[in-house]
Amino acid sequence: MTGTFKEKIQAIAAKYLVPSYYGYAFPFDADNPLSVTPEEGEYIHDFILDKGIESAIEIGTGTGYSGLYMATALKNLYTIDNGSCFTHLEHPREELRTLWESMCEDMGLTNIKFLWRDEPFELPKVDMLFIDGAHGGDLPYQDFVEYSPHLKDKHWVLWHDWDITFVRDSVAKTGYNYKLISLPHTYGLVIAEKK
Numbered sequence: 156m157t158g159t160f161k162e163k164i165q166a167i168a169a170k171y172l173v174p175s176y177y178g179y180a181f182p183f184d185a186d187n188p189l190s191v192t193p194e195e196g197e198y199i200h201d202f203i204l205d206k207g208i209e210s211a212i213e214i215g216t217g218t219g220y221s222g223l224y225m226a227t228a229l230k231n232l233y234t235i236d237n238g239s240c241f242t243h244l245e246h247p248r249e250e251l252r253t254l255w256e257s258m259c260e261d262m263g264l265t266n267i268k269f270l271w272r273d274e275p276f277e278l279p280k281v282d283m284l285f286i287d288g289a290h291g292g293d294l295p296y297q298d299f300v301e302y303s304p305h306l307k308d309k310h311w312v313l314w315h316d317w318d319i320t321f322v323r324d325s326v327a328k329t330g331y332n333y334k335l336i337s338l339p340h341t342y343g344l345v346i347a348e349k350k
């Protein structure tokens with residue numbers, strides 16, 4: 156596939172996904188808007204390059220769309236899903252993995268590891284955590300607590316679909332000093348930077 160990384164990702168989205176009221180969804184699940192928007196994807200891609208971030212964990216693989224934007228800027232991406240948005244499918248894990256791997260192959264990416272949350276795996280220490288899994292109650296905070304041990308001392312945590320108040324309260328509980336950046340994308344994208 157030729158073109159810039161943005162053109163390639165858009166071609167892959169057109170092939171495997173359907174536009175939703177924001178971002179993209181799977182064709183078999185068109186009313187379930189799952190993905191980040193192209194604008195968010197590009198912002199995150201550029202942010203990763205700008206900060207020299209090399210490795211990241213994503214909670215919530217979803218359509219795989221956000222993963223493409225991140226992996227084109229990273230050395231390694233570990234993306235984790237629990238399949239909870241796809242329990243209505245007959246063979247969700249097989250279907251999703253086939254789609255994700257096809258998208259990566261089309262993109263020429265070999266640096267994404269797809270992981271199921273309930274299966275055993277090992278994670279190295281990474282520079283960045285992107286939280287976009289469960290969105291109810293304090294579940295994103297619980298994801299933050301569970302995956303923080305896999306973050307290097309200096310790191311970034313990106314919270315998709317959360318406002319700055321929730322993130323400020325969450326990081327305050329760590330006792331560490333985080334610098335927060337809140338971006339007016341869709342339902343909110345907040346970046347917490349720990350130096």
Ligand SMILES: C[S@@+](CC[C@H](N)C(=O)[O-])C[C@H]1O[C@@H](n2cnc3c(N)ncnc32)[C@H](O)[C@@H]1O
Pocket residue numbers: 188189190191214215216217218219220221222235236237238239240241272287288289290
């Ligand atoms: C909003 S979507 C992720 C969108 C994705 N980042 C993208 O751009 O396509 C949320 C995803 O998180 C998964 N999920 C929900 N709760 C989860 C959890 N506790 N751990 C891991 N994944 C979870 C769902 O199955 C769904 O695929």
